[in-house]
Amino acid sequence: MADDPYDILGVPRSATDDQIRKAYLKLVKELHPDVNPSKTAEERFKKVTAAHDILGDPERRRQFDMGEIDAGGEPRRPAWRSYGGAGAGAGASTRGGRGGPVFEDFGDMFSDIFSSAGRGGARGGSFAMRGRDVRYTLDVDFVEAVQGAKKRVTLPDSGVLDLTVPAGVSDGQVLRLRGRGEPGVAGGESGDALVEIHVRPHKDFRREGDDILIEVPITIDEAVLGGKVEVPTVGGRVQLTIPKATSSGQVLRLKGKGVRNATTGATGDELVTVRIVLPETIDESLSYFLSEWRQKHRYDPRK
CATH class of the missing domain: 2.60.260.20 (Urease metallochaperone UreE, N-terminal domain)
Known part of the structure; x- marks a missing residue:
């Protein structure tokens, strides 16, 4: 199981979004491969990035806190309701037999799960899941941040991501590129690319x-x-x-x-x-x- 993202970033569960962002930026500056090329720092950098992928997105943070996804960002298995035996309610239909009750209709057990999955676009019994968001950082010059610019991000797989840096963007601001993240599963929509802007200091301004x-x-x-x-x-x-x-x-x-x-x-x-x-x-x-x-x-x- 993945480490707890709160522990990785060194913040309490009550931390504000701003505290999470500051903790993440501090660790990135310390562990980035360009600054710290050691293997240990590289592994920690990957964990810090994955932790911020969860806690840096308000919706994903809510899902993690509610137990809907695990520390790796994967959906948790739903808790099963108790059927039969001492805990069986009046609606649980069984027929006698040695070794415990036998369910007449498994559809009752799974109806809630598959009906909600169907609303989300399940096909052939598989869950349609939205792709994960991916996060990148982009350094821009002070003047580019003020006036806006066209920039290109080089991805880990050697691909490229072209984006427009809007005029007036501030240091630490995150740009969201819809549908440029990881592809969805079973027809689910693609995730987004989240690009965090780092503005380089200027010698005069x-x-x-x-x-x-x-x-x-x-x-x-x-x-x-x-x-x-x-x-x-x-x-x-x-x-x-x-x-x-x-x-x-x-x-x-x-x-x-x-x-x-x-x-x-x-x-x-x-x-x-x-x-x-x-x-x-x-x-x-x-x-x-x-x-x-x-x-x-x-x-x-x-x-």
């Missing part, structure tokens, strides 16, 4: 909700006098106006240059934090000017 955050250096004269500077966005470089008397750490907003929310249709902003950077060498003229200025305009920003 950070995401916070639908906003994109970036830090931009400016000169001391730009901070004092104001001006226009060129700053990067996910859509290309744009001009940003620096107001006069801008302090280091001040946040300026580029409207509509953030992430488009797929649910609301609204687009976030790019929030630019400016940082004043002094020249490597302070020449005599600048030193003299600031000395004179300080004598007449002394102030304390720390008060």
